[in-house]
Amino acid sequence: MIYAYYPGCCSESLSSAYDGSLKLIADFFKIEFIHLSDWNCCGATEFMSVDRLGAYALVARNLALVPEGLNQVVTCCSACYLNMSRTEQLMSEYPIINKKVNTALAAGNMSYTPGRLKIRHILDVLVNDVGLDTMKGKVVKPLTHLKIAPYYGCMLVRPNMGFDHPEYPETMDKLFHALGAAVVDFSLKAYCCGGHMPQINAVTGYEIIRRILKNAYDKRADVIAVACPVCQLNLDIYQDDVNKNFGTTFNIPILFFTQLMGLAFGMNYAPLGFGKEIISAEYALSKRLKP
């Protein structure tokens, strides 16, 4: 299996645990990722709301960088995934957007033909291309007794990306079941993590985070598993601020789903990026998982 891989800005810094662990998982299942060279930011959530055409062109530049012969590009960040999918879809549906974006790309001697690439999220690729049955066969340390709250965030499956239910997704639930874990029914699994709200209006952001943490806490989850760097960031680094603001005592580690997969496949903690999280997962994992 060969895919083009678009890492996104977070992968080398904030979410290096995600990037590192997913590479281990990819190697484990013999998935080859062709890294894009000279890629740029996807525009995150801001650029689209300020200058749409500029944002589409920015994203399309990354699509144009995918070498000929590859027809799928994978990303691990939900925001990158949404922006790339949206740009690809709009260029396919509206010839005028396609024309304008390609005019912009032409300035750099580039072009992109809509329909050439299928945009995939790493969760979709792992669960649907590798397959749960294959994964089950590779589990050496089942995550038995670990209660996981799978958190999808708002951008992974909306508006309707096709690989899961847009309101109540279950791909990660199925994945963790296959890895032997206990999965909690998590009502707010597809609610927004706040995005950049903590920087814009901290208290509003904290309240959004509090609700999610409380829901996981009420469901007695040991860890929250995420599939997006921003979700991990918000739920992890602001947990202390939430506690201070609302007098709560949340202490739930926020882990990337690929890290937990690695554990089940018998990989070591450090290479999977454990220890990089602010709320340490050590206690939860040592309590629940056999050494």
Next chain:
Amino acid sequence: MGERIGVYICHCGTNIAEVLDITKVVEFARTLPDVIVSKDNEFLCSTIGQQDLEKDIRDLGLTRFVIAACSPHMHEQTFRATARREGINPYLLQICNIREQNSWVTNDIQLATEKAKALVAAAVYRVRKHKPLDSLYIDINPNTLIVGGGIAGIHAALEIADAGYKVYLVEREPSIGGHMAFLDRTFPTLDCAACMLMPKMHTVEQHPNITLLSYSEVTSIKGYTGNFEVTVRQKPRFVNASTCTGCGICQEKCPVKVLDRIKMGLSGFRKAIHIPFKHAVPRYPVVDKKNCIYFASGKCRLCERECPTKAIELEQQEKIINLQVGNIIIATGFSLFDPLRISQYGYGRYTNVFTNIEFERMLNSLGPTGGEIVLRDCEKKPESIAIIHCVGSRDKNYHEYCSKICCMYSLKFAYLIKEKTGAEVYSFYIDMRTPGKQYEEFYHKLQNKGVHFIRGRVAMIMDAPFAPEEEGKLIIQVEDTLLGMQRRIPVDMVILSTAIEPAYDSEMVAKLFGLQCDRNGFFTERHPKLSPVSTMTEGIFIAGACQGPKDITETVSQAGAAAARALSLIVRKKVELDPIKAFILKEHCSGCMICTELCPYGAISLGDHRKFPEINAVLCKGCGTCVASCPCQAILSEHYTTEQIMSEINGMLRKDYSD
């Protein structure tokens, strides 16, 4: 040739006249061969229009005529009758469709006029080659088969049986009664459903003219209007109907407990041998083979030993019953939308989210809670209840159509909750649809009773509290479109008013009986306005929710209509068959027999001298499959002969080969 042809162009009010230059078409028609009169008329199908036509036939001595108007589906029969009245063979006319296929599909007057001219010319050329045909008449078997024993099937069966004709009522379940047997009260009068249904069920069982075949399914059907041959498979009940007294000792003694569908997951178990429900008809038990110990291991037979009348027959085999009937009424009902498909509503995840039918059972005094409204633990009483309309209906993701009855039964729920508990009721609707006698008044009554009506589709039901007052509750997240804001309503219990769907196996039923389905899977009637219970197959009628969502009132009126249609055929004693049939030119036939295998109606078989095929004119529907498939062109179809079709094409292309 000596034919005298009249051409009549209809305005159809403005339907045709607005788009066509009618005068030009009329004048053009006069130039066509054998046409001695060409006229237009505002409404040809009206009494005045037909009188004009009749007068011309008499005064001008017309021998054939062409009607350029709407589709032959609408009025071919009307004009055939006109012809017959005036002594012209009804097959010596041709209908030319200049409405559906012309004026309704364009605004371009010039093009439409040209097309009308071509169509009229084609019709004139064709009608010149028409041959007089005579209808076949066959006897009608006076027996009727009714498929489905819900309120529609029951009502139709009684109507026909009371008129003195024999009815076979086939029901797949062990008891008749259908969905209505689950209900407690009916809207808007709050009449007791059981009090209306049970006596009818009882009458069905006792009626000398009704043969009730419960726990049975139709497996095949052959034949045609008036003479259907139907095979019914009766599943073994393992209980002898004639010796069983319905005492119930067997189900008391049976050691196997099974979750009861009728009790809808509310503390409800039944036994492997069980009487389906208290007022079941027929009221004798059935062994559920899947769960019976005897059928799994060959041991137990406790029921057999305990039965005081020795009515248990575990060796019973399924029975194949052959029936001869003249008419068939399909009343196979509906299924309910599975709310698991809308996972954000949490059915199956949150214990206190109920479906409409579960709640109906709860309201029922014969139901699992004895009519008490309680939470799933069967103890706690809800203080606040949300009713969510349009679950699976009016939703592009599931069913686009409106299920029609949900608003009214949701209002009924609200009324009964208020009456029985005084709990707060929140009704979440998109639009309140209450068209019906006394329906709107019922809605007003509830508004005055203090039910909270919130207009908006519910986004999600969650158990994640944002505020302290939401702790331990189910929270309805909704956009109140009247207030224009998001709201969160915490409640103890949620009822999902799920959509009405075609019955889960309606596709198979459609295939079996040769019915057509609309894009949602409901059976299609012959004409939405004028023939709502007939189907495209003569002698097969539809009634009730298998045709589309409808309430009891409408279902019963449709069942009555279907019964009346069947009766009108029965009392005619004979049925007229279309003479448009295929026939074989023996001198061209090579005897390859390709046609016998292709005929979808089994109408072609080896003839008497076993060399050439023969077509049974009664079975032949004139579909033309054999005509097209014959390698020797030895089969022709009356009214669609090569000569007639070539002539029509010549007319269309206006190449006058003058015969």
